[in-house]
Amino acid sequence: MKGETPELGLIGLGGNHELPPALYGSKAAELARMSALGLPVPPAFALSANLCAPILAGEKQAFDLLRAGLAEGVGLLESATGRRLGDAREPLFVSVRSGAEKSMPGMLETILDVGMNPTSAHGLIRATGNPRLAFDSHRRFIQIYAQVVGGMVAQPFEEALARMMRAEDAAHEGELDPEALERLAGEFLALAAAEEAAPPPDPVAQLFFAARAVYLSWQSPRAILYRKMNGLENLLGTAVTIQTMVFGNSGGASGSGVAFSRDPATGAKQLYADFLFDAQGEDVVSGRRTPVDAGALKRRLPEVAAQLAAGAETLEKDRRDVQDVEFTVENGKLFFLQTRSAKRTPRAALKIAVDLATEGLIDKSEALRRVTDVDLTKAGRAAFVQAAPAVARATVAAPGVACGRACFTSAQAEEVARRGEKAILIRRDTSTEDVAGFAAADGILTAIGGRTSHAAVVARQMGKACLVGCATLSIDPDDRAAALGEKRLRQGDWIALDGTTGEISLGQRDIAIAEAKESAILRHWRDEDARRR
Template sequence: MTTLSARLSDADEPHGSHRAASPLIGFIGPGGDTQPLSAHAFGSKAAQLWRMNALGLNVPPAFVLSTALCGKPHAEKRIGSLLEQGIAYLERVTARGFGDRRRPLLVSVRSGAEKSMPGMLETVLDVGMTAATTRGLMRLYGNPRLAADCRRRFIEGYCEVVAGLPRGPFEDVLRAVQTAEDVTSDRELDPEALDRLAGLYLDLARDRFGTAIPEEPMDQLRAAAEAVFRSWDAPKAQDYRRLNHLENLSGTAVTVQAMVFGNASARSGSGVAFSRDPATGANGLYADMLFEAQGEDVVSGRRQPVGLGRLEALLPDVATQLAAGVGALEAAYRDVQDVEFTFEDGRLFFLQTRSAKRTPRAALKIAVDLVAQGMRTEAEGLALLDGIDLSQVGTTRFTGTAEVAARGVAASPGTVSGRVAFDGEAAKRLSEGGDPVILVRPDVATDDIAGMALAAGVLTRVGGRTAHAAVVARQLGRVCVVGCAPLAIDLDSRSARLGRAQVQEGDWLSLDGDEGTVFVGRRESVVDRPEAELDTVAGWMARTR
């Protein structure tokens, strides 16, 4: 096996800390950096990966390119040499080769700013998939379906993120293949159908859009890294920074990490876990996951996840390890953690942790509980509430009774009535009339951040509580119900059906984000204030003056 690590000299390989010699690249894993990576220089994602690894959690090895390279045209040549250095490190610690025909190394290419921006920057998974490495992955795992699935996933991701092609035509091809195979989900496609799907994607990209997918893995990696750097300037990312007063951030880093495969088997999967409920603040593990899935399937909100109970029933050892790991992270950071994980054939890996985005109501309860549990001082509890408008921490509830039109998954609490809008443009138009708006979508991508900011509530047909859009809704303080299966939207007629009820754009709809219920029409709400917790915080303020 001829690898980059074999071609580079020993002097070029990473041993211990490279901070003094190479301030633009960091290494996470065996023989990697011995000093913590700075979130300012390498992004919060990489900084926390380093710390998780230092805590002894199972973290796939990775390297990271500095935020200093973001948006710098002259850095292109330097990026290429740094990527080669990083890949040589991953080859050495994984004993696999990037582009190797027998033991192929695949990588994920992910973003990471100094402050977390969930879902606003880009990710490309399964980089390194070519016709040759597809066969190699098949031999390595003895699993033709895994290899074919990773190949078509890479092509999808490359076309959407790197080439900037619209997702719709590729979804049309996927639906056509599913129809031909008489299945309803891509999970039901066999290896032959997935291989055919990949070929159809390649044909579509070439014939309709003039896009060729590179077969050279390093070309794929360079293009993916450049696309992640470019995503810093995407409209949704700029909107998010503006809404959250993050305009002073300098750029994103690029983290390249050895792939682990949540789509490897029925004993594999991916998910997101919170150490406490980010909607209410209730103490206890809160998780969504999908079996036979990669991480983007969960956080994109395009598939309906299952809860922790399914993992506890099918893979209790993994569930126990997950609970222990998330608990250790909360104890280490002394704050609620949002943790991404994957398990491959029953082996658990931790891919990310960050302080959880939370509703104002949850922020209050969490701060009070952390102080009561001795994890934070009163002054630190007040710091956790910095920027929270305590006059807005009350919980709303509907008065009276009404017939439930549909039920979904409660993702962000509270109650709201508003006019139905099916996209961001409609939300802007209707909100200018002075009425609250509810954004109603099949799923909500983070591209919808501007529409979500204008809306008072969000309703989706698919998605889970931990999808990026639900995370952003909680952070913005928007009522949110996801996974509402009875919802059927007809954009041509600008209408939607909720079970037996029909609504037009501009009609009134009401959401209960605590119960996950949807009502047709307008309802009145009252506000309940958490007086005991507010009194506790008032006492902190008095004692810390």
């Protein structure tokens, strides 16, 4: 920690075009790479992971360096955008994002809409003429700040939102008008203030506390467990990226999504995307809302869909691997916010390795190296031996089949696994807090959520069958039973998930696995390689 100001990693602000992932995190490094490739990336700066350990230790010098780095970086963003943090006419808003050297999807914290207060919210209305955007963003910021920085739980905010929707006869939060959202922001602020968790009015203070909280999230229980499960315990820490906000909640020509350059479940060479209109990015990856697919995006915003597909292809060729891309559309304009090598199922890993080698993006030796750790017993096509009637259907987020005891909490799934039995984790929605339950379960089923939520990404990486968005699934409040349409399901009952058809059945079923054809191709390449040696 030398000098009065830490060296910043700059994205779209001049200066460095390549950022070392070990220092600035893979997220910032890839943002810089996307900017250099000419893709539309909101300007940003990153603070080094070198600050992580001393901030965790509470060292005063680290906090001084953090303040200095934020001040310098915000000055650069203000000069680049012509906006000012907290301004009453042209306000600047930023996101504060984590970023380690290796991707840890959803395990660390993110805070959006930093810079929101009553003055800047009305400044956003003056700048955009969109009061709904301003008040929606303000209430979102109050909630996420209170949770991440102030340590509050989501429940009181969710209850206040539910009350407001009932009072306004709104089917979902997207139907709330600006006046209702302004009142909701006031309610959220009162809830947070009562717990001494409200954001300070000063945007500079907001930014400091948000960045500090993102650094501190490195030691959250879920992050520690994820690193242990994935052999990432020797990483330096997280960096912090501060990026100019683009607003996916600006209206019907806006939204946020996640796209994969190929299907991460099967490996098929086609764009695989989930998108929510008039939404911010956390709405998509949280799994709390059910998104639409790439086809729906193409029908409403065809130019955006074409730009997204072209950008994903550019990134795949540049990185020589399948990419997982986060993006936002603001009033019909596309912005790329993140790219990383996609988490994929074992089955997809084999197909992708073979296809990339066949297409000439990688050589055969590299293809073999990429599947070294793939469990071939999980990479084949699994199917149930016996037929059984489907009692419900859901969207396939990760293929495969699974049969086990119904469990409605991660703790239940862990207990069943400890007894040596198979478990199916069944949730209304999942969060990254359920990572221990994912590890224990053989399959995951949710009532809502999409294929690109953080939960689905983690399930695919673990090779677990995962079905999401089961509209007929209703879980009892005590987390010990559920209804699947007209059928009753209790804790410990047998349930089966088919990750090929999306069908859900009841009862115990046997599973057979047929070898994937790519396994034979890769064995042949391995034999060829051995003969050459």
